[in-house]
Amino acid sequence: DTGVSQNPRHKITKRGQNVTFRCDPISEHNRLYWYRQTLGQGPEFLTYFQNEAQLEKSRLLSDRFSAERPKGSFSTLEIQRTEQGDSAMYLCASSSPSGTGNEQYFGPGTRLTVT
Amino acid sequence: QKEVEQNSGPLSVPEGAIASLNCTYSDRGSQSFFWYRQYSGKSPELIMSIYSNGDKEDGRFTAQLNKASQYVSLLIRDSQPSDSATYLCASQGAQKLVFGQGTRLTINP
Numbered sequence: 001d002t003g004v005s006q007n008p009r010h011k012i013t014k015r016g017q018n019v020t021f022r023c024d025p026i027s028e029h030n031r032l033y034w035y036r037q038t039l040g041q042g043p044e045f046l047t048y049f050q051n052e053a054q055l056e057k058s059r060l061l062s063d064r065f066s067a068e069r070p071k072g073s074f075s076t077l078e079i080q081r082t083e084q085g086d087s088a089m090y091l092c093a094s095s096s097p098s099g100t101g102n103e104q105y106f107g108p109g110t111r112l113t114v115t
Numbered sequence: 116q117k118e119v120e121q122n123s124g125p126l127s128v129p130e131g132a133i134a135s136l137n138c139t140y141s142d143r144g145s146q147s148f149f150w151y152r153q154y155s156g157k158s159p160e161l162i163m164s165i166y167s168n169g170d171k172e173d174g175r176f177t178a179q180l181n182k183a184s185q186y187v188s189l190l191i192r193d194s195q196p197s198d199s200a201t202y203l204c205a206s207q208g209a210q211k212l213v214f215g216q217g218t219r220l221t222i223n224p
Binding site: 031040056 | 119123149151157158159161164187203205207209210211212213214215216217221
């Protein structure tokens with residue numbers, strides 16, 4: 001069973017440009033999550049999908065951010081008009097409900113640098 | 116007040132000793148708790164999950180949960196240099212994970 005994969009692994013962009021990241025969850029995991037992590041902090045929740053439905057969005061997800069999971073498999077996270085404050089590691093996780101737990105497994109992340 | 120609080124460390128432990136990492140949470144509705152290990156420049160790796168009061172052991176790791184005190188801990192026995200990493204505590208109420216800022220652990224040979 002392959003793990004969560006994310007592409008690209010690194011992205012350097014100029015302020016004002018748009019960027020898109022992709023996440024492929026563990027196969028048959030129906031839940032997919034996006035988090036953002038800055039240096040010295042724990043990951044912060046951005047949004048969550050169950051199958052293709054986006055069920056929760058953080059207030060951190062401004063109108064410049066949009067996420068999709070069109071067929072309930074892979075997901076994309078787009079940031080429009082990037083700002084230097086968007087520089088962070090963007091992490092994707094997936095899970096499959098089982099019993100009392102909902103263990104989330106993270107991908108390698110996409111490190112975004114906005115210059 | 117942060118929802119999940121950890122001592123940011125750094126915590127330094129000699130090789131072979133027991134490392135003790137602590138975490139408190141504020142949301143009494145949280146049902147599930149997780150410990151992740153994160154090496155520098157890498158993504159978080161799930162090492163322990165705990166859902167009910169008491170202890171849960173897995174190899175050299177023991178997680179402890181006390182819901183009355185809103186307290187979670189992780190013990191690492193026989194610490195190895197490869198255990199040097201940042202350890203993230205996370206709570207889960209509905210779906211999202213809420214993380215602490217992490218405790219940086221260094222195991223000294």
